[in-house]
Amino acid sequence: MTHKIAIITGAARGIGLATTKIFLENDWLVAMIDRDEEELQKVATELTGTLPIGCDVSMPAKVDEMVAKVYSTFGRIDALVNNAGLAYFKPLEETDFDCWRTIMATNLDGVFLCSQAAIPALKESRGAIVNIASISALRASTLRVAYGTSKAAVVHLTKQLAIELGDYGVRANCVSPGPVKTQLAAAVHSPEIIKAYYDGIPLNRSATERDIAETIYFLCSEKASFVTGQMIAVDGGFDASGIGLPALRASRQ
Ligand SMILES: NC(=O)c1ccc[n+]([C@@H]2O[C@H](COP(=O)([O-])OP(=O)(O)OC[C@H]3O[C@@H](n4cnc5c(N)ncnc54)[C@H](O)[C@@H]3O)[C@@H](O)[C@H]2O)c1
Numbered sequence: 001m002t003h004k005i006a007i008i009t010g011a012a013r014g015i016g017l018a019t020t021k022i023f024l025e026n027d028w029l030v031a032m033i034d035r036d037e038e039e040l041q042k043v044a045t046e047l048t049g050t051l052p053i054g055c056d057v058s059m060p061a062k063v064d065e066m067v068a069k070v071y072s073t074f075g076r077i078d079a080l081v082n083n084a085g086l087a088y089f090k091p092l093e094e095t096d097f098d099c100w101r102t103i104m105a106t107n108l109d110g111v112f113l114c115s116q117a118a119i120p121a122l123k124e125s126r127g128a129i130v131n132i133a134s135i136s137a138l139r140a141s142t143l144r145v146a147y148g149t150s151k152a153a154v155v156h157l158t159k160q161l162a163i164e165l166g167d168y169g170v171r172a173n174c175v176s177p178g179p180v181k182t183q184l185a186a187a188v189h190s191p192e193i194i195k196a197y198y199d200g201i202p203l204n205r206s207a208t209e210r211d212i213a214e215t216i217y218f219l220c221s222e223k224a225s226f227v228t229g230q231m232i233a234v235d236g237g238f239d240a241s242g243i244g245l246p247a248l249r250a251s252r253q
Pocket residue numbers: 009010011012013014015016033034035036055056057058083084085086087106110132133134135176177178179180181182183184185
């Protein structure tokens with residue numbers, strides 16, 4: 001049996017780790033990529049069918065090296081999941097240029113660099129790219145000038161990839177998660193913000209990592225063979241809801 005091969009960035013924990021597990025359950029082999037090499041090695045030793053590679057996705061030469069290693073190890077790449085991401089939430093005036101660049105370097109440059117490096121192999125396999133954006137790409141909020149802007153750019157970059165790669169049978173789609181209780185979210189979401197989110201989310205809870213990972217896997221699989229250039233918000237209905245949800249809930253109690 002020929003296994004399919006996925007590259008998943010930011011795979012040492014959170015959504016990337018959950019996504020790795022779903023690909024493995026479906027008999028794919030997974031190149032797990034993360035810049036936190038220690039954690040990556042630790043989690044990968046417990047997962048059969050993985051190739052852990054330490055790599056910072058914002059560094060062009062490292063990304064080229066990483067993709068070359070995956071290709072030389074497996075001889076093919078069928079899916080690229082651009083999941084590695086960083087969040088700093090700061091007011092506009094306190095978002096200095098270094099902070100802006102740091103966020104853009106991972107969240108936007110990383111998606112561009114990994115996608116570009118994997119394109120030759122993805123053309124051969126007629127593979128798929130899934131980029132992870134955020135509901136912060138869809139609805140602006142305070143403190144997210146760098147994060148939200150980087151993620152909105154990822155949504156558009158996904159469409160660019162889909163249009164340019166369609167002739168080669170390569171699909172590109174995007175998943176925008178709502179809040180998920182990962183280390184990234186814990187660092188930027190206070191209890192007040194979490195409550196405010198629940199008030200605005202029709203399903204009234206955070207996502208699990210697996211909620212997000214299932215949609216990522218679907219978009220990489222043959223079941224999504226005619227889906228490209230799309231953004232799916234896996235957000236419990238947050239993007240669909242307007243004002244008044246807390247009042248409606250209160251009136252029903
Ligand atoms: N958790 C949420 O509420 C939420 C909501 C919307 C979108 N997202 C997005 O989902 C993705 C995954 O988030 P998560 O919550 O699992 O975060 P997380 O912090 O738990 O995991 C992110 C992983 O990415 C790695 N990483 C960060 N920068 C990297 C780089 N430059 N190169 C290589 N690896 C790098 C980290 O070491 C970490 O292992 C991110 O793109 C994030 O923006 C998360």
